[in-house]
Amino acid sequence: MSGYTLVQPDCPVKLNQNECPFDVPEELKREIVDEALASNWGRYPGFVPGEVKAAIGQRHGLGPEHILIGNGSNELIQAVFQAAVGRGDRVVLPAPTFTLYALMGRIAGADIRTVHLKRDLSFDVDRLKEESAQPGVRLVVLCSPNNPTGSMIQPEEVAAIAEAATGLVVVDEAYYEFCGVSCIELLDRHPNLVITRTFSKALGAAGLRLGYLAADPSVAREIEKVKLPYNVNAISLIAARTLIGQDALIEERAALIRAERQRVYEGLRELPGIRPYPSHANFILFEAERPVAGIFHGLIDRGVLIRDVSRYPMLERGMRVTIGLPEENDAFLKALREVLAA
Numbered sequence: 313m314s315g316y317t318l319v320q321p322d323c324p325v326k327l328n329q330n331e332c333p334f335d336v337p338e339e340l341k342r343e344i345v346d347e348a349l350a351s352n353w354g355r356y357p358g359f360v361p362g363e364v365k366a367a368i369g370q371r372h373g374l375g376p377e378h379i380l381i382g383n384g385s386n387e388l389i390q391a392v393f394q395a396a397v398g399r400g401d402r403v404v405l406p407a408p409t410f411t412l413y414a415l416m417g418r419i420a421g422a423d424i425r426t427v428h429l430k431r432d433l434s435f436d437v438d439r440l441k442e443e444s445a446q447p448g449v450r451l452v453v454l455c456s457p458n459n460p461t462g463s464m465i466q467p468e469e470v471a472a473i474a475e476a477a478t479g480l481v482v483v484d485e486a487y488y489e490f491c492g493v494s495c496i497e498l499l500d501r502h503p504n505l506v507i508t509r510t511f512s513k514a515l516g517a518a519g520l521r522l523g524y525l526a527a528d529p530s531v532a533r534e535i536e537k538v539k540l541p542y543n544v545n546a547i548s549l550i551a552a553r554t555l556i557g558q559d560a561l562i563e564e565r566a567a568l569i570r571a572e573r574q575r576v577y578e579g580l581r582e583l584p585g586i587r588p589y590p591s592h593a594n595f596i597l598f599e600a601e602r603p604v605a606g607i608f609h610g611l612i613d614r615g616v617l618i619r620d621v622s623r624y625p626m627l628e629r630g631m632r633v634t635i636g637l638p639e640e641n642d643a644f645l646k647a648l649r650e651v652l653a654a
């Protein structure tokens with residue numbers, strides 16, 4: 313099987329991984345580091361990171377028994393697959409979507425049922441409902457806003473899929489802060505839902521590897537069984553406690569990214585032979601009339617790295633650009649203009 317890989321040439325403008333262009337502010341870093349210095353590194357962290365779970369749960373009106381903390385949200389997605397999916401079990405995945413889900417499904421030996429997005433790259437809710445209701449479906453994974461398309465699914469549509477589904481329904485809300493629409497409120501009516509969130513995107517802490525999931529306590533208990541003990545290190549737990557309450561900072565940054573997203577979208581729309589798709593995340597998918605490889609490498613030659621997504625289903629002409637700082641976005645648009653004119 314092919315693994316999860318990334319081509320990563322060194323470019324001064326790096327818009328290929330949907331990271332936050334802003335680092336964690338220095339005063340918060342110092343707070344975290346000071347607390348880390350005062351702690352005893354010779355001891356394991358608490359067996360259950362109760363304090364961090366409580367702080368995260370509280371933000372969503374949930375008790376700590378609903379929350380699991382991961383070394384990145386990817387780890388928790390892996391844990392859900394391990395807990396829920398055995399050889400031959402069905403897993404329903406939209407396509408195109410984040411490639412990790414299919415990888416996890418293949419490792420588990422799952423029978424993966426693909427539901428393509430509609431031509432406009434919106435979710436095909438009727439077909440998802442139909443497939444999710446089939447016997448033997450243990451897991452449905454919905455990414456909203458969806459990577460790499462930027463399209464989203466509405467909570468009432470997720471509720472209908474969860475209602476119909478015979479197994480768990482994960483909603484990966486890694487890009488939640490850029491759209492503001494969440495399915496967490498559905499948890500009390502749909503105990504088969506699992507919501508994942510990350511510190512890697514709007515929070516700007518991808519390097520720390522922190523994510524969490526919210527689920528019904530009965531589901532969280534089962535997923536916890538496959539999670540390794542002490543999966544999140546003591547320093548990351550200190551960082552999680554410091555960063556989780558930074559709502560004003562997150563909103564300020566997300567608002568800037570949303571404004572830049574609109575500006576880049578309009579910039580792309582003006583370019584000949586380029587078709588951007590509206591996005592609810594911190595990236596934009598666009599298609600080009602010209603072959604992707606020439607544009608992708610032309611941008612690298614000009615110091616701008618984006619993501620070639622042309623091997624994803626339905627996206628033969630697709631590229632994805634992360635929204636960066638205003639000057640990075642300007643550099644991208646200028647470089648693309650040059651490549652198209654060359």
Ligand SMILES: Cc1ncc(COP(=O)(O)O)c(C=O)c1O
Pocket residue numbers: 329330383384385386387410455459484486509510511512518521522523
């Ligand atoms: C949809 C989606 N989920 C999860 C992740 C990874 O999150 P984390 O850094 O928390 O593991 C990404 C990263 O690109 C993503 O696109």
